[in-house]
Amino acid sequence: MEDMTNITEEELRRVISMVRTIDDIDLGQFQPVILKHRICRFATLQGYESVSNLVEKLVTDRSLIHIFLQKIAVPTTEMFRDAEFWVELENIINEKLSAERFIKIWVPDICGDDELNTLLVILSRNNLMHKATIYATSQFQQAIDDSKESFIDSKKFEISDANFKRMNSDNSLIQYLERLEKYYKFSPNLLDKVIFLKQCISKDTPPDKGFNLILFRNRCLFYNATTRRTVLEKIGQSLIPGGYLALGTGENLADTDQQVLLAQVSKIEKIYRKKQ
Amino acid sequence: MWYVVIGGSAGSFQTVTTILSELPKTFPHPMFLCLHRLKHIRSGFVEALRLKSKLPVHEPCDKEPVQPGHVYLAPANYHMYIERDNTIALSTEEPANHSRPSIDITFVSAAKAYGTRCLGILLSGANKDGAFGLKTMKDEGGTIMVQSPDECQVKTMTAAAIKITDVDYIFQSSQIISYLQNLK
Numbered sequence: 001m002e003d004m005t006n007i008t009e010e011e012l013r014r015v016i017s018m019v020r021t022i023d024d025i026d027l028g029q030f031q032p033v034i035l036k037h038r039i040c041r042f043a044t045l046q047g048y049e050s051v052s053n054l055v056e057k058l059v060t061d062r063s064l065i066h067i068f069l070q071k072i073a074v075p076t077t078e079m080f081r082d083a084e085f086w087v088e089l090e091n092i093i094n095e096k097l098s099a100e101r102f103i104k105i106w107v108p109d110i111c112g113d114d115e116l117n118t119l120l121v122i123l124s125r126n127n128l129m130h131k132a133t134i135y136a137t138s139q140f141q142q143a144i145d146d147s148k149e150s151f152i153d154s155k156k157f158e159i160s161d162a163n164f165k166r167m168n169s170d171n172s173l174i175q176y177l178e179r180l181e182k183y184y185k186f187s188p189n190l191l192d193k194v195i196f197l198k199q200c201i202s203k204d205t206p207p208d209k210g211f212n213l214i215l216f217r218n219r220c221l222f223y224n225a226t227t228r229r230t231v232l233e234k235i236g237q238s239l240i241p242g243g244y245l246a247l248g249t250g251e252n253l254a255d256t257d258q259q260v261l262l263a264q265v266s267k268i269e270k271i272y273r274k275k276q
Numbered sequence: 277m278w279y280v281v282i283g284g285s286a287g288s289f290q291t292v293t294t295i296l297s298e299l300p301k302t303f304p305h306p307m308f309l310c311l312h313r314l315k316h317i318r319s320g321f322v323e324a325l326r327l328k329s330k331l332p333v334h335e336p337c338d339k340e341p342v343q344p345g346h347v348y349l350a351p352a353n354y355h356m357y358i359e360r361d362n363t364i365a366l367s368t369e370e371p372a373n374h375s376r377p378s379i380d381i382t383f384v385s386a387a388k389a390y391g392t393r394c395l396g397i398l399l400s401g402a403n404k405d406g407a408f409g410l411k412t413m414k415d416e417g418g419t420i421m422v423q424s425p426d427e428c429q430v431k432t433m434t435a436a437a438i439k440i441t442d443v444d445y446i447f448q449s450s451q452i453i454s455y456l457q458n459l460k
Binding site for chain 1: 354357
């Protein structure tokens with residue numbers, strides 16, 4: 001059996017160079033070990049005999065690059081992942097942000113729409129949609145298109161609904177979805193309020209400034225250390241004083257200037273507040 | 277320096293706590309634990325291991341540098357990779373072998389990062405996760421061992437590894453402990 005875990009540094013460089021030329025996306029910014037795994041996984045799923053065969057095909061077949069990019073980005077896992085986090089964030093939204101005249105929110109690097117949709121549910125059930133301006137951005141056009149449509153398969157719905165119930169909710173998530181024949185579709189009424197933009201977080205300017213909340217959980221995992229630092233600096237600068245940043249449980253602000261400028265406000269969850 | 281990577285699933289928790297309780301405070305090698313666990317239970321596991329261990333045990337954050345004598349437990353609902361620059365990378369990618377964290381992912385990345393200095397140990401478990409990773413470790417020149425299937429509460433995992441690769445040692449847990457205590 002061919003070893004589907006092997007990709008040479010030279011092959012990796014060729015893939016990165018090809019993608020940069022065709023789609024202006026810099027895969028060199030991604031965490032090397034994860035990028036290699038994504039490429040090898042793609043080769044396996046597409047039925048290539050070896051990773052080398054895939055690399056050869058990628059550099060000669062431009063149409064394959066687009067399929068490759070759809071699969072290389074890492075989607076979020078489920079709605080209401082880490083229910084305890086959402087309980088804490090909902091408390092902050094209710095106790096702190098609801099007093100604001102307007103709430104400006106940014107969800108960068110969407111891929112899969114679970115985090116965005118969860119946020120929309122939280123805002124909706126607290127009657128705050130009318131004062132919220134929400135930006136959702138990604139450098140992957142496909143991620144934006146998918147998020148606008150927001151189809152959810154039944155397995156993901158079950159997992160997400162169970163998470164929702166862990167938030168001590170008496171209701172089902174179904175009230176925020178439309179049931180189609182094979183899928184669920186997230187409420188278009190809520191998605192209509194979102195401003196979707198194509199934006200590369202590491203090199204483009206943020207979609208706006210003065211955010212009250214930036215929801216950025218588990219997205220920096222996929223950037224290498226240098227890019228992560230750049231991205232977190234940008235994110236921190238985009239918050240207003242007193243604004244909140246949410247990261248994933250497995251993340252922190254170590255090795256960035258932001259660890260001085262932001263204070264963790266939750267004992268367990270990685271929710272930070274920009275100092276005044 | 278060795279890099280010890282342990283994978284386990286159903287029936288492995290007791291073995292892991294026994295191993296940790298028997299290692300001295302001076303154990304110099306970093307250790308990575310990738311154990312299947314419930315994804316929505318984020319607390320309690322690492323605390324339980326800490327109670328038994330003389331070594332510092334923690335769930336690493338993404339990009340955390342690996343330190344000698346530390347034990348790193350893959351956090352719930354994250355894959356744990358080892359990067360070639362001796363840091364840890366976490367990921368929320370799709371489950372592998374129905375598992376997140378996946379033992380194969382940790383084992384393969386450790387094999388590529390550490391090569392001949394990698395020691396892989398596979399314990400009791402109810403699916404085949406880890407078998408391929410152990411094989412990769414062997415292919416990269418590392419040393420691999422499995423808990424004796426006779427001793428495993430569930431032998432599917434170790435049997436799968438024995439089937440696809442030539443393991444260096446098939447040990448009872450007491451022998452695993454002894455081997456680690458003498459690891460130079």
